[in-house]
Amino acid sequence: MYDILIKNGTVIDGTGNVGRKLDVGVEKDRIVEVAAKIPEAKGRVVIDAKDKFVTPGFIDIQNHSDSYFTLFDQPQQSSLLAQGITSIVVGNCGSSLAPLASLESIKTIQKWHDLAGVNINWVTFGEFVQCLSQKNLGVNVLSLVGHATVRRGLLKDSVRPAQMEEMRVMKKLVDKSLDEGAVGLSMGLIYAHEVNSSEEELKLLVSSLKPRRKFLSIHLRSEASHILEAVDEAIDLATASDVALKISHLKVRGQKNWHLFDHVLNKLEIAYHQGLKISFDVYPYDSSWSVLYTYLPKWAYEAGRAEILRHSSAAADRRKILDYLKSSGQNYGQIVIATAENNPGFVGKTLAQIASNQGVSVEEAMLNTITACRAQVVVFDHNLSDEQVELLVFSPLSIIASDGAGYEKESQNLVHPRCFGAMPKFLRMVREKKTVSWEMAIKKLTMEPAGLLNLKDRGKIAKNTMADIVVFDPVTVTDLVDYEHPYKFPLGIETVLINGKIAFADNKPAGLFGKMIGI
Ligand SMILES: [Zn+2]
Known part of the structure; x- marks a missing residue:
């Protein structure tokens, strides 16, 4: 007997392989059988997925639920779960919630969230992982270690180039965090407490990654008139240390800079053809949230x-x-x-x-x-070109991510519609534009990010992988939000399984089933 049996759906397994009519059997937290016909009697709970797609849970590799602090005050993360997101990667843009070398470290998030009421009871990255592991969360969570967090912990509020000894201590903190479960290193080179980092400092820190087979995530130093130099800097850093590079929320901001777009894409494609493992994430909207x-x-x-x-x-x-x-x-x-x-x-x-x-x-x-x-x-x-956003979304180098945070209730502030709509909007674009196949589209949400994260047992539907699964209707799936009304669940995401349990169905969360994952 299987705990859950998903029948009659088209399985798009995340690898890019052609979708096939297959049934999926789930026992405890894993997929235990994927086969043409599994008898209905074998399932304790049977989900009929006729005319639906059955895909791996979506992995949101660029997420800010930690820096907006909703991971703690809204742990159900409904707005993400309702989109089919089963795992998120936080610690982006240079700011992670660990390690905290001093009281100043946590201040890196105050540009997004007021620190009043923030309660922290960890110091090292390992303790952070441990602490989150004891919490019930609506989605699985992985975290990068943030450059600004490490740097500010040492340099406190002063903004200046770091001295050699400080760089050495930073490197030790990065090494230790990577060993204690951080999935990679993030940088936010545009922000006040990173803008003065020397090339020497950046190279030293990036050199921690290769021996541990972890990746570098960069919020570019400029997304506007200096974007070409910023892209060169990111490519040089990754090339010098031979590590995989993912550029965060790639875009060219400001109409007067849009002419640089082709040059940006060119640079990325050349780097890719020269053998650099390079990718970028993108959210399918024409406005930034900054x-x-x-x-x-x-x-x-x-x-x-x-x-x-x-x-x-x-x-x-x-x-x-x-x-x-x-x-x-x-x-x-x-x-x-x-x-x-x-x-x-x-x-x-x-x-x-x-x-x-x-x-x-x-x-x-x-x-x-x-x-x-x-x-x-x-x-x-609204400073991005629609046409350019579409080119990025369907580029072979792109991963689709929300760059948003998870919410479960409305507040007096507006959130970017991508917090509720990024993935379903992308799926609607796939249906309407027909630029890429469904199989390639699903790969951008699943296997591509899983590969970068070195997550071996998620991001695909196969025997023995973790049962993070989405069942959605390819004909109706769509976002329902705009900038004035950002707090609405999408349409067409029917069932979401996390770690083998039905976490979202009938348009509501069942009540958490995610967990912290340290790698
Ligand atoms: Zn960023």
Whole structure:
């Protein structure tokens, strides 16, 4: 007898192989049989998947549920589970929740989440894994170790190049974290506490990865006018240490930079053909969800939050910043405030609306908002080209990821629709655009990320793999969210199994079944 038997569906196994009508038997937490006809009597619970696709659970390799802290205050992570996501990778963009070399380490997440009420009872990466392993979670969780977390733990709030001795200690912390379960190293080179890292420092840290067969995940130093140099930097780093590279949420921000897109893709393809294991993740939306202070000139934000606030208020600096913003040729008026710490009145407004309310220019409104919210402002910006997003989504080098966080309840802030809709929107695009086969599309959600993570027993449907499974309707599957109404489950994701249990069915979670996975 099998605990669960999924019958009559088309199995798309995640490897890229052609879908076939097969039945899938699950016992305890594993898939134990995949065969043409398994008698119905063999299943204690039988799921009829007629006219449905049966695929591995989706692996969201670029996720921020840790830095937005919802992993702790909304552990069910329903918005992810409802999309068919069964595993997430956190610790992205340079910020992980461990190791914590000092009290300052955790501050790397405060650009996304207020630290008030955050309760931490671990220090090392191993203790973090141990602590999360004792928690019931709605999805499986893996984590990278973040460069900014390690760096800030040592350099505290000062922003400067690290000294040799500090680099050596950082390397030890990275080594130890990788040995204690981190799946790779992440960097967020655009952010204040990493922007001053030397090439020597970055190379030293990346050299920890190869002996452990782990990968490098990079949020590029620039996604706008300096993106070509930023891509070169990432490729050079990975090539020098011969490690697999995944660029996070690849995009070219700002219409005046869109002409760089072809050059970016070219560089990646050349690196791939020269033998570098290179990939990128992408979310299928034309707007970014970013920290507002990263729009300022580098000198104004590189010294951290207190200095950002000082520069935004001091008359001479303020004038310099305004000149920079005005001469950038970018339209900031369309930027929408999604999260405004302690100022819910700003949420949902564009900078143009705030400017008009305050009787100031859009650029001044930006600085006023940053000051009022103590530099904790997250925004939506429709600054990406639809056509380019589509090319990235269907590129042979792409993995589809949400770059979002898991939510189970609405709040006064707006979340990016990708938190509820990334995977189903991608599946809808696959159906409508017919650019890639269903088999290649599913691989981008399953085997591709599993391969990078070295996850041997997830990401495919085969005998003896873990039973993380999605049953969805290829004809109806779609997202149902937009920027004003981001809190809605998608359509067509019918059943989700995590670790052999039905975790989502009838459009609601059954009540957790994920777990922390250290590798
Ligand atoms: Zn990022």
